[in-house]
Amino acid sequence: MLEQIIAAFQKIYHCDPDFVLRSPGRINLIGEHTDYNEGFVFPLAIKYAQWLAIRANGMQEVKLHSLDLDAESVFSLTDFSEKGEGWIRYPQGIAFMLSQDNYSLTGWDGLLSGDLPIGAGLSSSAALEMVVARAFSLLGGYSWDPKKMALLAQKTENQWVGMNCGIMDQLISGCGEAGKAVLIDCRSLDLSSYMLPAGTVIVVMDTMVKHSLVASAYNERRAQCMEGAKFFGRQVLRDVSIDEFAARKDQLPELVMRRCQHVLSENLRTLEAAKCMEENDPERLGRLMNESHASLQNDFEVSCAELDIMAYESQKLDGCYGARMTGGGFGGCAIALVQADKAECFQSDISEIYQKRTGIKPNIFITEGAQGTSVVYSK
Ligand code: GLA
Numbered sequence: 500m501l502e503q504i505i506a507a508f509q510k511i512y513h514c515d516p517d518f519v520l521r522s523p524g525r526i527n528l529i530g531e532h533t534d535y536n537e538g539f540v541f542p543l544a545i546k547y548a549q550w551l552a553i554r555a556n557g558m559q560e561v562k563l564h565s566l567d568l569d570a571e572s573v574f575s576l577t578d579f580s581e582k583g584e585g586w587i588r589y590p591q592g593i594a595f596m597l598s599q600d601n602y603s604l605t606g607w608d609g610l611l612s613g614d615l616p617i618g619a620g621l622s623s624s625a626a627l628e629m630v631v632a633r634a635f636s637l638l639g640g641y642s643w644d645p646k647k648m649a650l651l652a653q654k655t656e657n658q659w660v661g662m663n664c665g666i667m668d669q670l671i672s673g674c675g676e677a678g679k680a681v682l683i684d685c686r687s688l689d690l691s692s693y694m695l696p697a698g699t700v701i702v703v704m705d706t707m708v709k710h711s712l713v714a715s716a717y718n719e720r721r722a723q724c725m726e727g728a729k730f731f732g733r734q735v736l737r738d739v740s741i742d743e744f745a746a747r748k749d750q751l752p753e754l755v756m757r758r759c760q761h762v763l764s765e766n767l768r769t770l771e772a773a774k775c776m777e778e779n780d781p782e783r784l785g786r787l788m789n790e791s792h793a794s795l796q797n798d799f800e801v802s803c804a805e806l807d808i809m810a811y812e813s814q815k816l817d818g819c820y821g822a823r824m825t826g827g828g829f830g831g832c833a834i835a836l837v838q839a840d841k842a843e844c845f846q847s848d849i850s851e852i853y854q855k856r857t858g859i860k861p862n863i864f865i866t867e868g869a870q871g872t873s874v875v876y877s878k
Contacts, residue, residue, distance in 0.1 A: 500550060500614060501876060507566050508552040508610040516552035516610070518637055519876035522630035523548040523869045524621035525671045526703055526825045526834050528680050529791050530769035532799055534665030536724050536762050537686040537737035539769040542667055543868040544675020545703070547615040549626040552876075553634050558606040563590055566612035576604040582659075589624055590631040592659030596651050597635055605638040616862065619705045620831020624660075625668035628652035629872045637874065645673030645871060646688055663718045664827075675871035682773050686737060693776035695867075696784060699820065700842050702835045704813070704849060705862040706805040709830040717827055720758060720799065727751065727759035736762045761799040765791060785821025785836050789814055792823035792833075801828030805857055809833040812852045818845050 501519060508516045523544040530540035556562065559576045565586060572587040579595045582588070598604055611630075617623045632648040649669035656662045656669075666685055674681065679692035695701065724736055730751055731739045741763050748756050768787045775784035792810045796802040802810075806824040810833045813822035818841025825834045837845045846863050853861045 500612075504550050504552050504566075504610060504612050505876070507612065508554075511564050511610060512554065512608050514554065515878055516876070517554045517878050518634070518874055519550065519552045520630050520633045520637070520872070520874050521548040521550045522626040522633065522672050522872040523675055524615040524623055524626050525668055525675070526621065526701065526832065526866065527667065528701070528825075528834070529772045529788055529823070530765060531791065531795055531825070531828075532720060532724075532801065533762055533765050533769065534667040534683075534685040535663070535721055536728075536766075537735045538762065538766040540667045540683050540685060541680055541769050541772055542671040542683070543680040543701070543866075544671050544871055545615075545621065545866040546869050547613070547621065547866075548869070549611065549613040549615055549623065549630045551630045551634055552610045553607045553638070554609075555638050556606045556608045559604075560606050561590065561594065561609065562607075563587065563609045563611060566610060567617070576606055586627070588660055589627045589655065592655035593628050593631045593652060594635065595659060596655050597632070600651065602635065602641060603639050604635060607634060607638055609634065616705065618709055619707075619862070620709075620826035621703075622668035622672060622826070624656070625652060625672045628655055629669060629672045633872050633874070643872075646670065649673045662714055663721055671871070673871045675869050677868060677870045679868040680776070681868075682769070691773070692868075693773060695836075696776065696779045696781035698839050699781050699836055700839045700865050701867070702813075702837050702842060702846060702849075703825075703864050703866055704809050704833045704835065704853070706809055706830060706833065706853075706857075707859050707861055708803070708805045710803055713827060713829050716801070716829060720801065723755050723758040724762055727755045727762075730755070737766070739763065741767065757798040757800075761794045764794055781820045781836060781838075785819070788821030788823045788834075788836060795824055795828060799828075803829055805830065805859070806833055808856050809849070809853055809861070812856070813845075813849055816845055816848055817841060
């Protein structure tokens with residue numbers, strides 16, 4: 500990938516890049532739709548990433564070529580009144596937010612490419628935001644603080660792009676650890692990393708479907724969680740205990756009650772998952788993943804037919820400890836915790852079953868925890 504991106508940069512810009520950077524996508528082991536409730540999530544950065552080759556251009560603008568989309572775009576670093584469309588919104592939004600925070604912005608020419616599937620629910624936009632933030636910090640000469648930049652990238656999504664996401668995707672893209680999954684407390688932003696249980700791997704299974712209305716359904720879920728917290732006189736569901744909820748849940752509107760039920764139980768499952776990792780207990784971890792899927796399907800209602808087929812068919816297969824949808828939902832990927840020596844067989848079986856039941860060929864791969872945003876080449 501590195502040679503390929505350097506060669507492509509030379510072809511387009513007729514010179515060498517100063518730096519090549521990468522920022523990975525993610526899957527979430529457990530802890531879904533909990534981040535914006537200031538709860539717990541347990542993601543890992545994956546081996547696929549957004550790559551960016553850059554060279555300072557001495558101007559007050561960024562020129563960015565996307566190899567995969569075969570598109571080019573230029574934006575100013577002094578005038579943000581013309582808002583770009585599509586993929587360029589993310590880099591431009593990061594530049595805007597940096598300028599709002601009084602960071603000095605240095606112009607660059609860049610070539611963007613990657614092996615991270617776009618729109619598959621693996622956080623390609625968060626990876627893009629973080630790799631661009633790294634580029635500005637490198638050329639601007641300010642130290643790289645991934646947590647601070649993840650917050651800035653989240654603000655870009657919320658205020659520039661209009662997606663009301665939580666902090667998980669940007670934070671794990673910036674702070675991923677090789678070989679580890681990272682438990683994140685989304686209130687304190689404290690991170691603790693854990694190895695998967697011995698002899699297990701994570702299989703990622705892309706359903707290849709993306710249903711519409713994802714952003715509006717996501718924002719609606721967020722609002723319902725806030726309504727639930729308000730009922731209990733709190734700002735966020737993190738501060739509502741499961742006992743308090745059980746005592747008064749019948750007074751809540753039914754839909755809001757089920758949304759809260761998911762978030763509160765998912766937080767407990769996520770903390771328990773950390774114990775399973777410590778105690779090297781894949782069976783219990785798998786059961787928690789299965790419960791998480793059912794809760795997302797029935798109470799939070801963010802699954803879809805294809806994700807259900809992928810998760811439930813996986814759960815039946817030999818060597819699979821547990822499986823669930825991962826990410827925001829309504830399509831994208833499911834994941835399974837699988838016995839390492841059965842993983843090859845598992846992948847071909849689930850691929851065949853899914854294709855038979857849906858007529859769609861899935862994209863299936865094994866991943867382990869990967870390092871977060873990094874500089875992989877400097878001239
Ligand atoms: C999307 C959002 C995240 C998180 C997940 C659901 O990926 O970007 O912030 O809320 O959905 O867990």
